[in-house]
Amino acid sequence: MAGLFVVGLALFLVARKVLVPVGFGELGHFRTGAIADNRAPKLVHAGRAACAECHSDEPDRLKSGAHRGVGCEACHGALGAHAAAETDVKPARPDTGTLCLGCHRQSVSKPAGFPQVDPKEHGDGSGSCGGCHDPHAPAEEPKAPPAEEAKKP
Amino acid sequence: MTVDRRQLLAGLGKLLVLTPAAAAAWEYLEAGRPEEAPSYRLADHWWAMVIDVEACIGCGSCVRACKTENGVPLEPYYFRTWVERYHVPNGVSEHPEVDSPNGGYDGFPERYRPGDGAKSFFVPKLCNHCAHSPCTQVCPVGATFDSPDGVVLVDKSYCLGCRYCVQACPYGCRYIDPRTNTVDKCSLCYHRITKGLTTACCETCPTDARRLGDLKDPKDPIHEFLRAHKVQVLKPQMATGSKTWYAGLDGSVR
Amino acid sequence: MHGDLTTLVQGFMYPNEVELQWSVLIVLYPYITGLVAGAFILASLERVFRVEAVKPTYRLALLTALAFLIVAPLPLQLHLGHPERSFQMYLTPHTQSAMAMFGFVYLWYLMAVLVLEIWLEYRAEIVRTAQESAGLKRQLYRAMALWSDDVSEEARRLDDRIGYVLTIVGIPSAFLLHGYVGFIFGSIKANPWWSTPLMPIVFLFSAIVSGIALVLLMYMATCVAKRIPIDMRCVDTIAKYLFYAFLIDFALEGIDLLHRMYEADESFKSLDFMVKTKLFVSQILLQVVFGGLLPITLLALTQVAKLTDGARKAIYALSGVLTLVGIFAMRWNVVIGGQLFSKSFLGYTTYKMSFAHREGLLPAILLMLLPFAILAVLVKLLPPWHEPEADPRRA
Numbered sequence: 001m002a003g004l005f006v007v008g009l010a011l012f013l014v015a016r017k018v019l020v021p022v023g024f025g026e027l028g029h030f031r032t033g034a035i036a037d038n039r040a041p042k043l044v045h046a047g048r049a050a051c052a053e054c055h056s057d058e059p060d061r062l063k064s065g066a067h068r069g070v071g072c073e074a075c076h077g078a079l080g081a082h083a084a085a086e087t088d089v090k091p092a093r094p095d096t097g098t099l100c101l102g103c104h105r106q107s108v109s110k111p112a113g114f115p116q117v118d119p120k121e122h123g124d125g126s127g128s129c130g131g132c133h134d135p136h137a138p139a140e141e142p143k144a145p146p147a148e149e150a151k152k153p
Numbered sequence: 154m155t156v157d158r159r160q161l162l163a164g165l166g167k168l169l170v171l172t173p174a175a176a177a178a179w180e181y182l183e184a185g186r187p188e189e190a191p192s193y194r195l196a197d198h199w200w201a202m203v204i205d206v207e208a209c210i211g212c213g214s215c216v217r218a219c220k221t222e223n224g225v226p227l228e229p230y231y232f233r234t235w236v237e238r239y240h241v242p243n244g245v246s247e248h249p250e251v252d253s254p255n256g257g258y259d260g261f262p263e264r265y266r267p268g269d270g271a272k273s274f275f276v277p278k279l280c281n282h283c284a285h286s287p288c289t290q291v292c293p294v295g296a297t298f299d300s301p302d303g304v305v306l307v308d309k310s311y312c313l314g315c316r317y318c319v320q321a322c323p324y325g326c327r328y329i330d331p332r333t334n335t336v337d338k339c340s341l342c343y344h345r346i347t348k349g350l351t352t353a354c355c356e357t358c359p360t361d362a363r364r365l366g367d368l369k370d371p372k373d374p375i376h377e378f379l380r381a382h383k384v385q386v387l388k389p390q391m392a393t394g395s396k397t398w399y400a401g402l403d404g405s406v407r
Numbered sequence: 408m409h410g411d412l413t414t415l416v417q418g419f420m421y422p423n424e425v426e427l428q429w430s431v432l433i434v435l436y437p438y439i440t441g442l443v444a445g446a447f448i449l450a451s452l453e454r455v456f457r458v459e460a461v462k463p464t465y466r467l468a469l470l471t472a473l474a475f476l477i478v479a480p481l482p483l484q485l486h487l488g489h490p491e492r493s494f495q496m497y498l499t500p501h502t503q504s505a506m507a508m509f510g511f512v513y514l515w516y517l518m519a520v521l522v523l524e525i526w527l528e529y530r531a532e533i534v535r536t537a538q539e540s541a542g543l544k545r546q547l548y549r550a551m552a553l554w555s556d557d558v559s560e561e562a563r564r565l566d567d568r569i570g571y572v573l574t575i576v577g578i579p580s581a582f583l584l585h586g587y588v589g590f591i592f593g594s595i596k597a598n599p600w601w602s603t604p605l606m607p608i609v610f611l612f613s614a615i616v617s618g619i620a621l622v623l624l625m626y627m628a629t630c631v632a633k634r635i636p637i638d639m640r641c642v643d644t645i646a647k648y649l650f651y652a653f654l655i656d657f658a659l660e661g662i663d664l665l666h667r668m669y670e671a672d673e674s675f676k677s678l679d680f681m682v683k684t685k686l687f688v689s690q691i692l693l694q695v696v697f698g699g700l701l702p703i704t705l706l707a708l709t710q711v712a713k714l715t716d717g718a719r720k721a722i723y724a725l726s727g728v729l730t731l732v733g734i735f736a737m738r739w740n741v742v743i744g745g746q747l748f749s750k751s752f753l754g755y756t757t758y759k760m761s762f763a764h765r766e767g768l769l770p771a772i773l774l775m776l777l778p779f780a781i782l783a784v785l786v787k788l789l790p791p792w793h794e795p796e797a798d799p800r801r802a
Contacts, residue, residue, distance in 0.1 A: 012497075020498050021311070027195070029501050030298035034308035035195070038300075038343040044222040045357065047350045067359075074214050074357040078221045103212045103359055108265045109238050109273035110210045114360070229413055230425045237419075251419040251753055278421070287597060293507035294495040311495065314488015316428040317506050323597035325421025325750055329428070334488030391596060407751045 045073050046083035054086065058136065065137030066115075075099055075135065096129040193347045198302040199368040200341055201396040202352075203378050204277055206403070208362035211236055211275035213257040215354035215363060220258065222342060222353035231328045232256040233339040234279040234354050240265055241405050244272040249405040276399075276406050277363055279354070280305060280326040280339035281387065284394030288318040288327060288338075297336065303368070303396060304341045312336050323391045341365070368396075418754025427746050427758055430766040431739075432482035435774055437588045437610065438738045439479045444585035444611070445618010446472040447521065447577060449645070454574040460644035466528065466791035467629065468622045473521050474782035480513060482774055486766055505591045516584050520577040526551075527570040529789050531558045551788070585614040592741060599674035600745040605663050612656035613734050619649045620730035627724060633792070639716050643709075646723050650706035653730065657699055660737075677752035685747050685755060690740045698733015702726035 023032035051072040052059050062068050073079055081089040106116040117123070124131060133139075219225060219234045236257030240250040254261065257275075265273055282305050289297050289305060296312040299305055312335035319327040319336060330337040342352035350356070351365045366375025382400035388407065389395075399406075412425045450468035452458045484490045493510075500507040526533075534556045537548035549556075586607040592598075593606025623645045630637045667675060682690050705726045709719050743758050761767035 016498050019494070024295070024499055027301050028298055029295040029499070029503075030306075031295070031308050031311055034298070034306060034311065035300060037308065037310065038306050038340055039347050041223070041344040043345060043348075043350070045218060045345075045353045047345075047356055049350075069361050070359040071356045073218070074359045078218065078353075102214075102260055103210055105260075105263070107211065107261065107263050108267050108269075108271075109240070109261065109275055111207050111274075114210055230422060232422050235422050248753070251751065253419070253422055256422045287595075290503050291506060291595070293501055293504045293509075294492075294499050295501050296495075311492070312489065313492045313495065315483075315486075315506065316488075317504070317591075319423075319428045320746075321595055321597055323750055325424045328423040328426065329488060407753070 043080040043083075044078045046078075046080045048072050050083045051079070061136050065134070065139065067136065067138055096133075096135060097127040100129040100133075100135070192349075195301040197369055200282065200303045200346060201366045201368050201375060201398070202279065202282070202341070203364050203366060203375055203382075203384070204397065204399045205362045205364075205382075205401060206274060206276055206399055206406075207401040208360040209236070209275040209277055210360055210362075211238060211257060211261045212359060213260045214357040214359060215277060216256050216258045218353040218357040219339075222345075223340070225337070226331060227258075228331075229255045229258075231330070231337075233326075233337070234277060236261075237276045237278060237406075239272075239274055239276060239403065239405060241272045241403065243270055246405065272403070274403065276402075277354075278324065278326070278387075279363075279397065280341070281324055281393065281395035281397040282339075282341060284396060285392065287321045287323065287391070287393055291317045291321045293317065297338075300343075302347075304343055304346075305338070306340055306343060307336055307338060309333060309335045309337075323388050323393065412756075415757040415759065416754055417756075418749070419751060420749035420754045420756055421751060424746075424749055425756060427743075427756065429742055429746060430486065430758075431743075431760055431768065431771045432486045432766050432774070434735075434739045434742045435482040435771055436479065437585075437592075437742070438617070438735055439475050439482070439774075439778070440588050441585055441610065441614030441617050441734065441738070442621050443472045443476045443479060443516075443618070444581040444614040445616065445620075446475070446622050447581045447618070448615050449619050449622050449648070451574045451578050451581075452648070454571065455578065458644065460640050461648075463638050463641045464622050464626045464645065466789075467625055468618075469521070469525050469528065470785045470789065470791055471622060471625055471778075471782060472618075473517075473525060474778040474785055476513075476517055476521060477781055478774060478778045480509075481777070482771075483509075485770060485774075505587070505594055508587065509591075512580075512584055512587055516577075516580050520573060520580050524570055524573045524577060525789070527566045527573070530566055531563055532789075534558050582611060586611045592745070597750060598745050599672070600678055600748070601741065603663060603666075605659060609656070609659045609663065612652060612659055613737055615652045616649065616656050617731060617734035619645060619652060620727040620734075623649065623723060624727040624731070627720065627727075629792075635792075637720060639719070642723055643719070646706060646709060646719075646726070649726070649730070650703070650710060653699075653703050653706065657703060660699075674752055677748050681744065681748050681755060685757065686740055686744050689736045690744065693736035694733055694740055698729055698736050702729040702733065705729075 021031045021033065024030070026032045027035070048059075048071045055072075058072070062070070075094055076091050077094075079089075079091055082091055101117075101119060104114075104116055106118045110116055123129070129135070213236060215234055216232065216236060219232075220227060223233055225231055225233055234256075235253055237251050237253045238257075238261050242250070252261075252264075261275070265271065282303060284299075284303070286299060286305050289299050292298070293315060294311060294313060296308045297305065297318055298308070314329060314334045314336070316329060316336070319329065322338075327336055327338045329335070342350075342354075345352060346365060352363075355363050355365045364375065364378065366378070367373045368375065378400070379398060384398040384400050385402045386393075386395035386398060387402075416425055446468045449461065450465050450472065453461050453465045484493060487493055496507055496510045500511070530552060533548050533552045535558070537545055537552055538556070540548065589607035589610030592601040592610075593603055595601045623642060626645070627637055627642065667678070702725075705722050708714070709722055714722070746756075747758065748755050763769045
């Protein structure tokens with residue numbers, strides 16, 4: 001009986017030595033390699049600093065308008081692949097008609113100070129915002145455009 | 154692989170003294186220690202997040218960016234971060250109306266009328282990276298843990314899929330990834346923040362409503378933010394040591 | 408993989424809460440371990456407290472406990488996302504995790520308490536069977552006796568002494584096994600339906616209740632099957648224990664309920680609504696009325712009124728069945744009920760049980776039948792109805 005128990009315990013201890021992952025418990029009760037695993041995934045969003053490395057004039061343009069705090073990939077989508085191979089992967093040009101409303105469509109839940117529009121009342125009917133607003137450097141307090149200007153084709 | 158003479162000697166010494174342990178020690182030297190990885194030292198960081206509720210416009214950029222960055226399943230039951238819309242009739246109700254269609258991934262179709270006398274706002278949610286996290290406490294094997302730099306991480310290759318941690322999180326921040334049958338949650342974009350970048354959600358937030366901060370970096374603007382604002386954590390009664398602080402949080406938020 | 412689960416949600420749930428985490432299999436886990444602990448505690452009454460009246464059930468109770476204990480970890484294994492990794496609980500148990508201790512408590516209880524106690528109890532008979540038979544059967548019984556054939560008076564006395572010590576160690580172990588299962592739920596502060604210090608003790612007493620009811624039914628069933636008369640003194644005594652244990656259990660659950668209602672904390676309205684709607688059938692009807700008040704009343708009747716043997720047998724059988732249903736409902740309400748409401752206290756979901764799925768109803772039914780199959784084998788190998796002759800303990 002006692003012999004069996006000792007053999008079992010010895011087997012367990014040997015199995016434990018073999019099976020417990022390398023470096024378990026060094027930094028806490030976990031496998032140390034898990035930290036490296038969590039660092040391993042590739043970047044999907046490149047980050048605005050990476051964009052500015054090539055598109056070096058855009059940051060200054062952005063700074064001049066109300067979108068100065070908006071990251072490039074907030075509108076242009078994740079571009080880590082483009083940053084890694086800029087000629088192979090080309091981002092699509094966003095459609096301002098839908099993109100802008102993603103943030104600026106009127107809602108009672110949005111902060112009152114945030115510029116919001118009702119697309120039925122605002123705009124020239126073209127369904128596009130780019131005709132009047134420069135998405136990279138929109139005016140701080142957009143003036144209501146003169147009626148004849150807004151109707152321009 | 155670089156092994157200096159001291160490590161080599163130590164390795165050999167272990168090899169002589171403890172035969173079963175020796176093989177392990179050798180592999181471990183070979184693997185290299187993550188904290189010795191260049192330019193990032195675990196001991197130098199203590200990560201946290203601040204959220205400015207009054208800046209959130211409910212655009213859902215963070216939700217989309219998070220799912221893309223981290224390969225989160227697109228079904229509406231799996232989120233590392235999501236946005237809730239609160240609508241509090243008369244501004245004082247004990248029972249706010251809350252919704253989060255597809256976690257806010259597609260934004261929020263307007264469903265409330267102006268002038269209905271209610272208070273309405275958006276609240277982004279994510280793992281609170283608690284300093285005393287109830288989820289890591291219950292993990293039977295150490296497959297989810299507090300990293301030394303203050304991030305609650307998951308070891309996918311070690312998780313049993315017992316789901317105890319999902320039950321233990323008071324904030325609903327965990328889900329079981331149906332593709333791996335292991336738990337998943339916000340890693341605070343650990344693969345980004347350890348390379349000097351910010352999280353995907355912060356990178357794409359157009360109004361700076363969410364900001365990553367390193368509490369061990371004296372120059373980090375998070376210190377000024379925390380000083381300048383009245384902040385609160387979610388469910389403070391849970392005493393989880395949450396490191397996600399909300400400025401402008403309404404009492405109806407839970 | 409599944410239909411649109413969001414249609415099951417009323418009100419608001421955190422998006423990740425829509426998918427239920429713990430299925431009917433996790434209901435079986437505390438149910439089965441409860442039966443084990445209860446059956447063992449009943450068996451130890453005879454051994455430790457020398458309650459002669461329940462002696463006819465002693466061996467049956469031990470074998471029942473073993474049959475269910477063997478099955479106890481299976482629902483957990485079936486539920487795990489990675490069952491092949493479960494051995495990690497033994498390698499790197501997280502000492503702060505209640506769940507990490509399961510493997511150790513289980514192994515201790517299985518090997519050190521139950522198997523050893525049964526072995527010692529049966530050892531003399533195993534040796535005798537080995538000596539009386541030939542061929543494969545002989546080899547089997549010799550192996551079961553661990554190739555020892557010392558059945559001298561002295562060896563038997565030693566067996567008995569160790570067995571007695573084991574039972575004494577076994578009682579706190581049984582308490583530990585099931586109280587600990589209650590702690591798994593009771594220690595989750597995020598979930599107000601679970602988080603109460605009463606949970607381990609409520610689990611323990613409901614375990615005792617269900618185990619006693621199971622052994623009572625098993626004993627009556629085997630008597631009927633073997634066409635031997637039911638020992639009325641034995642079932643009367645067991646029924647008395649069932650009645651008192653049930654009273655304590657019911658009182659504990661009542662205290663928990665009263666406390667929740669009186670305190671009425673932030674979760675109360677949400678939970679109250681849940682109990683009155685989604686859990687009405689399983690909580691109010693099955694657990695409290697038909698699985699609680701009714702068997703208690705019936706058993707109380709046998710304690711105060713003078714009833715015929717036939718009437719008492721019928722009442723015991725009925726109360727036993729109702730008790731088992733009621734305790735199952737209690738486990739269901741804890742495990743499933745604890746996941747039907749949002750931790751935001753703003754909404755509810757519905758549990759859709761699948762059928763022929765890894766975590767569906769079919770495996771649950773099979774897992775509930777499996778212990779009986781194991782018990783049938785055990786009874787064949789180790790017949791519980793022969794009294795060992797020349798038992799030194801009773802000499």
